[in-house]
Each structure stands twice: as structure tokens, then as C-alpha cells.
Amino acid sequence: MTESWTSDRRPSLAGRLARLGFTDAARAERLLADAERETGSRPSDGLLDALGGTADPDLALDGLLRLLASADEKGAGGALRAALAREPGTRERLTAVLGVSAALGDHLARHPGHWEVLRDGLAAPAGSPRNDLLAAVGADPSAAEPVAGDPEAMVALRVAYRRRLLALAGRDLIGVADVAEVAAELADLAAAALEAGLAIARADVREHGACKLAVIGMGKCGGRELNYVSDVDVVFVAEACDGEDEDAALRTATRLASAMMRACSDSTEEGALWEVDAALRPEGKAGPLVRTLASHRAYYERWAKTWEFQALLKARPVAGDAGLGARYMDTITSIVWKAAEGESFVEDVQDMRRRVEADLGRRTADSERQLKLGPGGLRDVEFSVQLLQLVHGRADETLRSPTTLDALADLSQGGYVGRDDAAALASAYRFLRRVEHLVQLHRLRRTHLIPDDEDDLRRLGRALGLRTGPVGEFTALWRRHAREVRRIHEKLFYRPLLRAVARLPGEEARLTPEAARTRLEALGYADPAGALRHIEALTAGVSRRAAIQRTLLPVMLGWFADAPGPDAGLLGFRQVSDALGTTPWYLRLLRDEVTVAERMAWVLGSSRYATDLLLRAPEAVGLLGSDADLTPRPCEVLRSEALAAVRRHHKDPGGSGGSGESSPRKGGEGSRPAEEAVAAVRGLRRRELFRVSVADLLGLADVRTVGETLTGIATVTIEAALRAAANKIEVESREPLPTRIAVVAMGRFGGHELGYGSDADVMFVHEPLPGADERAAGRAAHAVAEELRRLLALPAPDPPLEIDPNLRPEGRQGPLVRTLASYAAYYARWSEPWEAQALLRADPLIGDAGLRDRFRALIDPVRWPEGGIDDDAVRQIRRLKARMESERLPRGVERRLHTKLGPGGLADVEWVAQLLQLQHACDVPGLRTTRTLDALDAAVGAGLLDADDAEVLAEAWCLATRIRGSIMLVRGRASDLLPTDHHRERSAVTRVLGYPGTGDLLEDYRRHTRRARAVVDRVFYGAD
Structure with missing residues (x-):
């Protein structure tokens, strides 16, 4: 202990101090050298390591040197140094406290003997907190009568209080006491201080014997989860002693309560303890400070607001007359647990939470750094737990703990909160409370704000054991916990008793229908x-099916509630269960595969479109089991399956036809093979639409995948319908088709960008077989095209697939089907720039392969003209676009919210890509594509479009496409307009898209489209 640091060792000391975590190693070295010169000794290596292991080594060293100096003045320095050298536990506790709390360092400098409470073997000061603090103020613990004068007693109370606080902090900061234990001990210490304050007050109010006064702890004090520095919320109840006048007794009790509050709250040479806050009493600050028990009962039975019952959850007698306190609790408890029966109870609590958040946002710019009231803060956990307690605690007395973590564990044990959610909330709550404790310990000040100073953040991170990058690690961990709390808070806030609701129809149901409602x-x-009614229908009876449903529904009801439309989800579940309930695998699958049940609940509660598909093909619920089952199937696999279905309904007696793989079957009386074949194919389509819609809803498929998949499904369906139509025409004419037929996909279909509600824009082309009569070939081709349209338009239990041929030459005035030669003649003589533009998205996908290739060869020079298009054509296209913007938008709609035609919407992006294709595709092979995003990528690669501009356009296009798809999924009806007038639909679309709120979606969409429109104005219109 007496070895000196020589000058040649000091450079290595500075380096060691820096490695230990001292931010100013040179200063620390000077301080140690000065101390060595004054005392002739230096700290041991173990003490240096202990200092380096603290949250703030510099702060710890300062505090330790001040403590040693103060102890030396009082002749106790030697004992302290010996303990630091020989007692590792003492060393660890003392340095841990000094490295976190400057305030406790100040206390130790004033009272150096108090370091003894941190010694090995001393878990806490001797005696209970109550007896210790009463003794400190000179009161007999058995009688609580003070003997010390008022000023001296108040100082003594604060010194004794902080001595015990110091001992608790030592255990806390080395991890011996966890957050819950620390909070409970702080609450008990506060209760002891209130008792001691009451003893001081009795010395001031000599006539105190005329009344009985009970102090009821509220809030965190009542719940035994107090912070290091917090207002201590109380309520006072009094009664006159036998033979005393009640009014006089109340006046005395009021003086006694006021004096007790001053004894704890007033500032002295040792500061104050904390504010004693009685604002939670009936009528708040406007009401009398002290009431009788009868007055309390009358108020709560007649006038109390919802929030006051919520506050009473944590009421607990903490000081004063124990018998009166117990009678108060007996009176209040029965009132509290009836509070949730009020008609608007749940809404009141919801509204109060929203008001608190809104008020916080108005009052402070630091709401995001609020540990207590901010989003994802402590109040999110506490409000959720308290409301669940109030709703369920009436019937289930196990849920009545005033302590948040205990109540959360009880809610989880009872099935009111899922285990994973409860564990995540508990973990986050413990973390946030620990951070709150550390923030308050530093200066012993009441604060719930995460500091923004880097040194303070570093101290917090190191105190939590984060050493690699304490600031960044702490911030990331805090944000993660806050996000998780907010997510679960929004998910579980107000969740009722799931198990009991599901069991309502049973003989032993504990809930009345009113409570269940x-x-x-x-x-x-x-x-x-x-x-x-749905629950009763699903769970009634003694069948195995009903028993399994009673097991499933408690969880399912909660998952439905997590979805945008709980009612629709439950109705859909009942309908699917009615259809499949007797199928052995269905309920077993839901019971044994949690993923299937959870996904089913989300899909049914989110999407009318997917629900309708599932109701038409309920066996598709089996697809929900894994991500692999929801992966879109390759188009070739679907094509083989669809054409196999057509073949099954068309028996080939021999021969072959011009458009298909089989020749006509003779006769055909007594059956409808074409209709049956297409019905089978549409069943396949239903299943695949359900697969891709669920993948979309679950975030397993991106925009390109959804578009390609929907295009592939439509292609396979139309190809199978074309084969069935050709078969039927061959059967009816009793001869093979005299022509080849192909179907050209146009628009979004040709661009492989179909949405759930998109029509299939097509053109029909045919080519007579050698030697065939051209008129007969034309009639046959027309008949096949019309039959294809008829077959796909037949009523069926699936979303319609509308065949729209209006993009053909001459539109509706032109022939439905043209020969290849006719197309060639038309494009050679009459084609307008807009028609060349329309052909940019033409993709011959269906029918005779050779004819498809020849059609592609025909149109390529038209859509990708040699040398590009001239300036006049560019002006025409720009004028057409401008006219479309002004004329095609529906009247009365907000144009900026129109995803297709609004500024920065789909059309804007697509016309930019198409103009670049018309101008440059002849020279840039990558631009010879029908897909919008591929065209933008190619334009960037060729240097025709800035990469940032392309990214802006692509992001806007993808967002608009996702919004259109989500609207169709949610409503079951297509729309190009963001929903703004229907709250449930707007909220559902927002949730499906993954936004936290509707405002976030609108803001994001407006931002993307505003940026995209700026690019359109510059690139497409040539604006500066």
C-alpha cells in the first residue's frame, strides 16, 4: 500500500487509466499523485480495477478522494483504506455508488462514517426502516412520540434516510438487488419516512390525540415500486377519537397532515426528501386535504371519475393508524372492482391515455426521450396492465396486485396476456425502470428524461454493463425496448379475459353476457x-369439435383483435370452421400449428379479398403452415396443371388441331366439357390467388413478385380457357381450327404488373393455316375469342377475370381479332404515337408459339423505332399526357391521393419510362422490356436517367402499387384512391401496409409522390 509511483512508471499508469475507462487519464494521474504525496500511500491495483469497472471512473475517483479526505479529517481514514484493500465487496459497492451518483458522493463527503453501510457482511443498516427512521428523529418506535425538536429532527430524518438509501444503492448497482426489490425497498423506506414525518408533526400539533389519521400511499409508493426520487402520492383519512367532535378532529387531522408533509418536503441543510403530493385525493387540490372514511366512500360511489379508480388500484396504508387504514381499504376495494362496469369505462381510460400523450407533445419537445410518459415508456406498460386488471380483476381476485410486474405475471399466468408479450413487457419495464433509477441517482433529482449529453449517456451505458460502445449500445437497446413496449401496448391495451369469453356458453362460465360484452x-x-353469438355457435355442445374450439378461441380472439377487423375475422373463422369443422385435419392443424392459427386470424381480420377466396376454397387454410407453402409456384407448373385439367374434360379420339394438343371429341351431347374445364382451372386460380394474397399480407412477397405472380396466374387461366374454347369450337364445327391463334397481353398484363383488381388487357391475333379459307379462318378465330370471353365471364365463386380487348387497333370500332397481316398493314399506315406507346407493354404470352414470335417481330420496329421518335412525336405524347391529367381524373376526388393518375402516381412514372423507351430503345437493348422498373434500371445503366431520379420514381411507383393492392385486399373492391372517408377501411389499409398510423401513410405517400412529380416535370416535360 505504501509503494510509490516513480516517474518512470507514470506514463504506463496514464495508459492503464485510459484503458480502464478514465476519460481524462492525465487528470486522474495527477489526482492520484497528489493523494500519494499527501498520504504516502497509493491505491492498490484492485482498487484501480474497481474504479475502472464503474460507470464513470473519473466521477468515482473524485468521490473516493473526497471521502478519504473527509474520513482522514475525522480520524477514520485508516479503517476505510484497510477495508478498500482487504474487502473486495466493500470496494465494489463503494466505487459502484461513487461512479454513478455524484449526490451520494456529496453525502459521503459530509458523513464519511456512512461508508460503513457498504461494508462486506452488512446488507443494510440494522433494524427495519421504520424503527431506524423513528429512532433517528428521537421517537419511540412503539409509541412514535418524538422527543427531538422539530428542526433537528428533520435534519436527522434526512441523514438517516440517505444512509439507508446509500446502502440500497450499493446493493442495487452491483446487481445484488433487482429492480423490483429495489423499488419495493424504496417504497418501504418512503413509508418509514412518512411515519417519522408524522411523529415530527405530532410534536408540532399537541392536540393530535383527538383524532386518528391514516396515510394511504398511492401511485408507486402504494404499489411498492417507487423510484429513487419521486413525488410520494398520498391520501389522508381521519376520524375522531371517542368523545371528540368530528369537525374539530378533522381540523386537527388537517394540521397534522400538513405538518407531516412539511417534515418530508421542506428544505434543510441536508436538503429535502421528496415532495409529498396529495393531489390524488377526492376533488384533487380543490378538495379538503383530509376526509373521513364516510366522506371518501360517498365521493367514490357518486362522483369519482374513471382515472380515480385506476389510481386506487395501488392504494395501500403506509403510515398512521393501521386500523383506520385497513378499514379504508375494506371500503374502497369493493368500489374499485366495480368501476369497470361503467358504460364508457374502457373509452374513458383510452381517452385519458391519448390526452396524456397529446399534452406531453404540446408541453415538451423532449417527448421522445421521456422514460415515463413518452411512446414506449413506462406508462404504456402500466396503463395496459392496470386496465386489464380493472376489467378482469372483478371476477379474478388473483389479478389485484398493486405492483406492475406482479400484476403482469398474474395476467400472463391467467391467460389474459400471451407469455411472449408478457415476457417482453416485463423485460422492457425492468430495463426502463433501471435506466430511470440510474438517471435519478446521479444527482438525486426527480427526472424521467434520457439525457442527451454524451458523457451522461456513456455513464448510463457503462452502468448497464455496455462497454464496447456504451453510448450507441445503450441508445439502440433503449429504442428497441421502447418500440417493443409501444407495439405490445397498442396490441394488448384493454385486452379482456379471453379464456372466460371463449367459455361463456359452458356450464361453469364465470362471466355474464353483459360482462362479456x-x-x-x-x-x-x-x-x-x-x-x-359466433362464440356460442363454435363452442356449444360436448363434441370433440366444440372442445377443441374452446381451446382455440381464447387465443384466436386475441389475434382477431390484433387485426384491423376483429368482427370480420371472427365471422370468417366461424364460416370456415362450419365448412371444414368435420374435416379431421382442420382443427387439429389449428390446434397443433400455432403459425397457421395466428396467420389465419390476421388474414381473416385484415382482408375481405383473401377471406372470400378462403371461403370458396377452405381447404387452402393448409397453405398457411409455412413460408414455403406460400411461395408462388412457377408459371410452368401451373400451366401443366391447368392444361391437364382441360385435357381431362376433352377426350381425344385421335388427330390434332391447329390451336391445341388434342382434336375434337365427336358429339359432346349430355356434357359441358369447356365449362367444366374452365371451372376446374378457376379453382386452381382461386387457390393461387389466395396463396399470393396471403404472402402479400404477411410481407412475404414484394411488389415485383406479386405483379409477376398475378400475371402468371392470369396467363395460365387465359391459356387454359383458350384451349377449352378452341376445343369446343372444333367439336361444334366437327373439324380442326383452320387458323393459329395467339393472345397478346397489353397494359399491366403485358408489363407483368397485374394487380388484384386489374382487367386483362389483350389483343387477339390469328394466322390462317396454309390453304385455309381466310374468311372461314377469321370466323373461327372470332368464335374462339368470343367463347374464351364467355367462359371466363361465367358466374363463379372467385374474383372475375375481365378480358378487355379495347387496346386493339381502332378500339371498340375495330375487329375483335385480326390477322397478322392486318396488324402489319394497320401499323404501317395508321399507327399513332400513342399506339406505339401502348405496344411498349405488348407481350404475346398465350397461344401458338410461332405466331407469338412473328407478332413480336412485327411490332418491335413500331415500338422501338430506328433512330427513336422525333420531337413532334415527343410533343404529342406530352400533350396527350397533360390532357389525360386534366380529363381522366374522376370529378370531386383529391387528385393528389389518386394513386394512378395523381401527380407522382403510377401513370407519371410509367410515362417517363415509356418516353425513354420510345426515344432510345432502338440503341439500348435493355430498354426493350415491357416492365416499368426494368426499363428504369436500363435507363440508369445507359446513362439516360440519373440513379437518384430513378430511385425516387421506383419508390413512388412501388408505394402506389402496394397501396392499390392493399385497398383491394382490405375491401375486396378495387380503387385507385387512398381511403380518407371511411375510418375502418383507412385504418385497415394503414395496418396492412405496416404503418403505425394513418397520418404516417399519408405523409409518406405525399412525400414520395411530391419527389416523383418533381422528377417527372424535369425528365418528362423538360422543366428546368
Whole structure:
């Protein structure tokens, strides 16, 4: 201990100090050298390591040197140094406290003997907190009568309080006491201080014997989860002693309560303890400070607001007359647990939480750094837990703990909150409370704000054991916990008793229909009566099916509530269950495969489109089991399956025809093979549409994948229908088709960008076989095209596939089917620039392969003209685009919210790509594509479009496409307009797209389209 640091060792010391975490190693070295000169000794290596292991080694060293100096003045320095050298636990606790709390370092400098409470073997100061603090103020713990004068007693109370606080902090900061234990001990210490304050008050109020006064702890003090520095919320209840006048006794009790509050809150040479806050009393600050028990009961039975019952959850007698406190609790408890029966109870709590958040946002710019009230903060956890307690605790007394973590564990144990959610909330709550404790310990000040100073953040991170990059690691960990809390808060807020709701129809149901209605309303069901009917239908009886449903529904109801439309989800579940309930694998699959049930709940509660598909093909629920089952199947696999279905309904007696793989079957009486074949193919289409829509809803398929998949499904369906139509015409004419037929995909179909509600834009082309009569070939081709349209337009239980041929030459006035030669003649003589532009998205996908290749060869020079298009054509295209913007938007709609024709929408992006193709595709092979995003990529690669501009356009196009798809998924009806007038639809679309709120979606869409329009104006219109 007495070895000196020589000058040749000091450079290595500075380096060591820096490695240990000292931010100013040179200063620390000077301080140590000065101390060595004054005392003739230096700290051991173990002490240096302990200092380096603290949250703030520089702060710890300063505090330790001040403590040693103060101890030396009082002749106790030797004992302290010996303990630091020989007692590792003492060394660890003392340095840990000094490295976090400057305030406790100040306390130790004033009271150096208090370091003894941190010694090995001393878990805490001797005696209970109550007896210790009462003794400190000179009161007999058995009688609580003070003998010390008021000023001296108040100082003594603060010194004794902080001595115990110091001991607790030592255990806390080395991890011996966890957050819950620390919070409970802080609450008990506060209760002891209130008792001691009451003893001081009795010395001031000599007539105190005329009344009985009980102090009821509220908030965190009542719940035994107090912070290091917090207002201590209390309520006072009093009664007159036998023979005393009640009014006089109340006046005395009021003086006694006021004096007790001053004893704790007033500032002295040792500072104050904390503010004693009685604002949670009936009528708040406007009401009397002290009431009788009868007055409390009358108020809560007649006048109390919802939030006051929520506050009473944590009420607990903490000081004063124990018998009166117990009677208060007996009176209040029965009132509290009836509070949730109020008609608007749930809405009141929801509204209060929203008001708190809105008020916080108005009052402070630091709401995002708020540990307590900010998004994902402590209040999110506490509000969720408290409301669930109030809703369910009436019937289930196991849920009545005033402590948040205990209540959360009880809610999880009872099935009211999922285990994973409860574990995540508990973990986050412990983390946030620990951070709150560390922030408050530094200066012993009441704060719930994450600091923005880097040194403070570094100290926080190191105190939590984060050493690699304490600031960044802490910030990331805090944000992750906050996001998780917010997500679960929004998911579970107001969740009612799932198990009991599911068991309502049973003989032993604990809930009345009225209570069940309240709980379903709390979950978010708009029609709780209807929901109850569905539950009864699903769970009634003693069958195995009903038993499994009673097992499934508690969880399913919660998952439906997590989806945008709980009522629709439950209705869809009942309908699917009715269709498949007797199928052995169905309920077993839901019971044993959690993923299937959870995904099913989300799909049914989110998407009318997917629900309708599932109701038409309920066996498709089996696809929900894994991501692999939801991966879109290759188009060639679907094509083989679809054409096999057509063949099954067309028996080939021999021979071959011009358009298909089989020749006509003779006769055909007594059956409808074409209709049956197409019905089978449409069944295949239903299944595949369900597969891709669910993948989309679950985020397993991106925009390009969805477009390609929907295009492939449409291609296979039309190809199979073409084969069936050709077969039928051959059967009816009793001869092979005299012509080859192909179908050219146009528009979004040709661009491989179909949406769920898109029509299939097509053109029909045919080519007579050698030697065939051209008129007969034309009639046959026309008949096949019309039959194809008829077959696909037949009523069927799946979304329609509209065949739209209006992009053909001459539009509706032109022939439905043309020969290849006719197309060649038309494009040679009459083609307008807009028609060349339309051909940019033409893709011959279906029919005779050779004819498809020849048609492609025909149109390539038209759409990709040699040398590009001239300036006049460019002006025509720009004028056409401008006219379309002004004329084609529906009247009365907000043009900026129109995803197709609005500024920065789909059309804007597509016309930019198409203009570049018309101008440059002859020279840039990559531009010879029908796909919009591929064209933009090719333009960037050729230096025709800035990469940043292309990214802006692509992002806007993808977002608009996703929005259109989500609208169709949610509503089951197509729309190009963002929903703004229907709250449920707007909210559902927002949720499906993964945005936290509707405003976030609108803001994001407007930002993307505004940026995209700026690019369109510059690139397409040539604006500066």
C-alpha cells in the first residue's frame, strides 16, 4: 500500500487509466499523485480495477478522494483504506455508488462514517426502516412520540434516510438487488419516512390525540415500486377519537397532515426528501386535504371519475393508524372492482391515455426521450396492465396486485396476456425502470428524461454493463425496448379475459353476457353481441369439435383483435370452421400449428379479398403452415396443371388441331366439357390467388413478385380457357381450327404488373393455316375469342377475370381479332404515337408459339423505332399526357391521393419510362422490356436517367402499387384512391401496409409522390 509511483512508471499508469475507462487519464494521474504525496500511500491495483469497472471512473475517483479526505479529517481514514484493500465487496459497492451518483458522493463527503453501510457482511443498516427512521428523529418506535425538536429532527430524518438509501444503492448497482426489490425497498423506506414525518408533526400539533389519521400511499409508493426520487402520492383519512367532535378532529387531522408533509418536503441543510403530493385525493387540490372514511366512500360511489379508480388500484396504508387504514381499504376495494362496469369505462381510460400523450407533445419537445410518459415508456406498460386488471380483476381476485410486474405475471399466468408479450413487457419495464433509477441517482433529482449529453449517456451505458460502445449500445437497446413496449401496448391495451369469453356458453362460465360484452368491446369488437353469438355457435355442445374450439378461441380472439377487423375475422373463422369443422385435419392443424392459427386470424381480420377466396376454397387454410407453402409456384407448373385439367374434360379420339394438343371429341351431347374445364382451372386460380394474397399480407412477397405472380396466374387461366374454347369450337364445327391463334397481353398484363383488381388487357391475333379459307379462318378465330370471353365471364365463386380487348387497333370500332397481316398493314399506315406507346407493354404470352414470335417481330420496329421518335412525336405524347391529367381524373376526388393518375402516381412514372423507351430503345437493348422498373434500371445503366431520379420514381411507383393492392385486399373492391372517408377501411389499409398510423401513410405517400412529380416535370416535360 505504501509503494510509490516513480516517474518512470507514470506514463504506463496514464495508459492503464485510459484503458480502464478514465476519460481524462492525465487528470486522474495527477489526482492520484497528489493523494500519494499527501498520504504516502497509493491505491492498490484492485482498487484501480474497481474504479475502472464503474460507470464513470473519473466521477468515482473524485468521490473516493473526497471521502478519504473527509474520513482522514475525522480520524477514520485508516479503517476505510484497510477495508478498500482487504474487502473486495466493500470496494465494489463503494466505487459502484461513487461512479454513478455524484449526490451520494456529496453525502459521503459530509458523513464519511456512512461508508460503513457498504461494508462486506452488512446488507443494510440494522433494524427495519421504520424503527431506524423513528429512532433517528428521537421517537419511540412503539409509541412514535418524538422527543427531538422539530428542526433537528428533520435534519436527522434526512441523514438517516440517505444512509439507508446509500446502502440500497450499493446493493442495487452491483446487481445484488433487482429492480423490483429495489423499488419495493424504496417504497418501504418512503413509508418509514412518512411515519417519522408524522411523529415530527405530532410534536408540532399537541392536540393530535383527538383524532386518528391514516396515510394511504398511492401511485408507486402504494404499489411498492417507487423510484429513487419521486413525488410520494398520498391520501389522508381521519376520524375522531371517542368523545371528540368530528369537525374539530378533522381540523386537527388537517394540521397534522400538513405538518407531516412539511417534515418530508421542506428544505434543510441536508436538503429535502421528496415532495409529498396529495393531489390524488377526492376533488384533487380543490378538495379538503383530509376526509373521513364516510366522506371518501360517498365521493367514490357518486362522483369519482374513471382515472380515480385506476389510481386506487395501488392504494395501500403506509403510515398512521393501521386500523383506520385497513378499514379504508375494506371500503374502497369493493368500489374499485366495480368501476369497470361503467358504460364508457374502457373509452374513458383510452381517452385519458391519448390526452396524456397529446399534452406531453404540446408541453415538451423532449417527448421522445421521456422514460415515463413518452411512446414506449413506462406508462404504456402500466396503463395496459392496470386496465386489464380493472376489467378482469372483478371476477379474478388473483389479478389485484398493486405492483406492475406482479400484476403482469398474474395476467400472463391467467391467460389474459400471451407469455411472449408478457415476457417482453416485463423485460422492457425492468430495463426502463433501471435506466430511470440510474438517471435519478446521479444527482438525486426527480427526472424521467434520457439525457442527451454524451458523457451522461456513456455513464448510463457503462452502468448497464455496455462497454464496447456504451453510448450507441445503450441508445439502440433503449429504442428497441421502447418500440417493443409501444407495439405490445397498442396490441394488448384493454385486452379482456379471453379464456372466460371463449367459455361463456359452458356450464361453469364465470362471466355474464353483459360482462362479456364489455370485454369484447375492450378488445375492439364493434358488435360484441354478434361476436358472442359466433362464440356460442363454435363452442356449444360436448363434441370433440366444440372442445377443441374452446381451446382455440381464447387465443384466436386475441389475434382477431390484433387485426384491423376483429368482427370480420371472427365471422370468417366461424364460416370456415362450419365448412371444414368435420374435416379431421382442420382443427387439429389449428390446434397443433400455432403459425397457421395466428396467420389465419390476421388474414381473416385484415382482408375481405383473401377471406372470400378462403371461403370458396377452405381447404387452402393448409397453405398457411409455412413460408414455403406460400411461395408462388412457377408459371410452368401451373400451366401443366391447368392444361391437364382441360385435357381431362376433352377426350381425344385421335388427330390434332391447329390451336391445341388434342382434336375434337365427336358429339359432346349430355356434357359441358369447356365449362367444366374452365371451372376446374378457376379453382386452381382461386387457390393461387389466395396463396399470393396471403404472402402479400404477411410481407412475404414484394411488389415485383406479386405483379409477376398475378400475371402468371392470369396467363395460365387465359391459356387454359383458350384451349377449352378452341376445343369446343372444333367439336361444334366437327373439324380442326383452320387458323393459329395467339393472345397478346397489353397494359399491366403485358408489363407483368397485374394487380388484384386489374382487367386483362389483350389483343387477339390469328394466322390462317396454309390453304385455309381466310374468311372461314377469321370466323373461327372470332368464335374462339368470343367463347374464351364467355367462359371466363361465367358466374363463379372467385374474383372475375375481365378480358378487355379495347387496346386493339381502332378500339371498340375495330375487329375483335385480326390477322397478322392486318396488324402489319394497320401499323404501317395508321399507327399513332400513342399506339406505339401502348405496344411498349405488348407481350404475346398465350397461344401458338410461332405466331407469338412473328407478332413480336412485327411490332418491335413500331415500338422501338430506328433512330427513336422525333420531337413532334415527343410533343404529342406530352400533350396527350397533360390532357389525360386534366380529363381522366374522376370529378370531386383529391387528385393528389389518386394513386394512378395523381401527380407522382403510377401513370407519371410509367410515362417517363415509356418516353425513354420510345426515344432510345432502338440503341439500348435493355430498354426493350415491357416492365416499368426494368426499363428504369436500363435507363440508369445507359446513362439516360440519373440513379437518384430513378430511385425516387421506383419508390413512388412501388408505394402506389402496394397501396392499390392493399385497398383491394382490405375491401375486396378495387380503387385507385387512398381511403380518407371511411375510418375502418383507412385504418385497415394503414395496418396492412405496416404503418403505425394513418397520418404516417399519408405523409409518406405525399412525400414520395411530391419527389416523383418533381422528377417527372424535369425528365418528362423538360422543366428546368
